[in-house]
Amino acid sequence: MDAHKFDAEFAQDVRRSNEATHKVLVGIAACERERHFVVLGFGSVYDWLIKRHKFSESAAHRRVQASRLLALVPEEKFTSGEVNLSTLTQVATTVRKEEKRTGKRFTAEAKKELVAKIERKTSAQTEQLLAAEFPEISTAKDSLRTLNTEESRLTTDLPAQTRAKLERLKELLGTTNSAEVLDEAFAALLANLETKGMPRETTAKLLPRKLRRYVIQKAQTCEYVDPVTGQRCNSTHNLQVDHIIPKAKGGTNQLNNLRCLCRQHNLHAAELVFGREHMNKFRTVRERSRDYVAYH
Ligand SMILES: [Zn+2]
Known part of the structure; x- marks a missing residue:
């Protein structure tokens, strides 16, 4: 085949591949925004990508990071390859580190400006640009x-x-x-x-620390199960004790009313009882803000 014809066809394939990647990132953003992963029995959008969709940890990480900035990138820039998964992830990682370092959040405008700067840049050029813009960020990684x-x-x-x-x-x-x-x-x-031994059950108002530890130690992992697929979350992050019948509805601290849930599933369980709007008051600003990012 003629080299130029071959190259033109290959360019089409690359474009189609970029379009597919864009679609996947849009889906990841939607899953995180709507918290579909919670209902599906996963502790995080990462867990959902790794366990359900067989992404490697680093591939899942890159895509989640990039998906959080996707709304700031015109789709055409992504499908044409002017901005890609790698460079977008680099910006997202830098933004996160800088926010952590300064304790201040980037505005959407500031992020947009930053993304605009990396258009048509290679990964190496993007890395140089970000290092120059944010010299205080340590490049060393865990x-x-x-x-x-x-x-x-x-x-x-x-x-x-x-x-x-x-x-x-x-x-x-x-x-x-x-x-x-x-x-x-x-x-x-x-x-x-870790404390050992079984604590006494109690009907006191506050859940004693011993009882809390006992419930978590016994379950080891999040006990949420998706009723449709049977997928059990099993997350070990941010484990909390949930009252199956909430205390506000007369539930007690008896062991049979207690279960171990990760933070996401504890919030989800409460949401089913008290509604999302009420529960948003208990979410961190970062968790909450994901509801309001517009994707087009
Ligand atoms: Zn969970």
């Missing part, structure tokens, strides 16, 4: 990589005070091996946080 069945490699940045604690613990434990110190420290912290 990484935890599996080396083999026995060992993993953790790379992370330690602030000075953490380094000092590590050095002091090495002295006290008589070792020069950071992994040994971490193992001891983790064991001590876990022993501290």
Whole structure:
């Protein structure tokens, strides 16, 4: 085949691929906005992508990050490849880090300006541009990589005070091996946080910490199950104790009225009883704002 004809056809394929990626990102944004993943039995939109749709963790992460900025990118810019998944993810990651560093949120306008700056840029050029715009952001990342069945490699940045604690613990434990110190420290912290034994049931107003721990320890993971598919959430993040019959409706602290849910499913359960508007008061600004982002 003629090289130019081949190239023109290939360009069509790339465009179709970009269109499909765009559609996937729109879907991810909708899933997060409508919180469909909650009903479907997943603790987060990441879990939904990884467990249900078989994305790798990093692929899921990139797409979720990019989907949060998608509303600021004209669709044509994306399908033509002027802005792509990689560069959009780079901007989203930088925005998140800068927000964390300064404690201030970017306005939609500021994000839009930033996205406009990376049009037609390669990943490397985008990285340079973002590094120049936000020099205070550390480029080092946390990484935890599996080396083999026995060992993993953790790379992370330690602030000075953490380094000092590590050095002091090495002295006290008589070792020069950071992994040994971490193992001891983790064991001590876990022993501290996990209490054993079954607490007494109570009808007192506040749920005692012991009872809370018992319910969470017993369930280990979020107990929400999608009634349609039978998908159980099993999330281990932000586990909370939920009153099956809410206390406001006369529910008690008896063990048979308590279950372990992740934050998303606890909010969902409450929403079924009290309505979304009421429950939004208890969501963080970040969680809430996702309801109001416009996608076209
Ligand atoms: Zn859950």
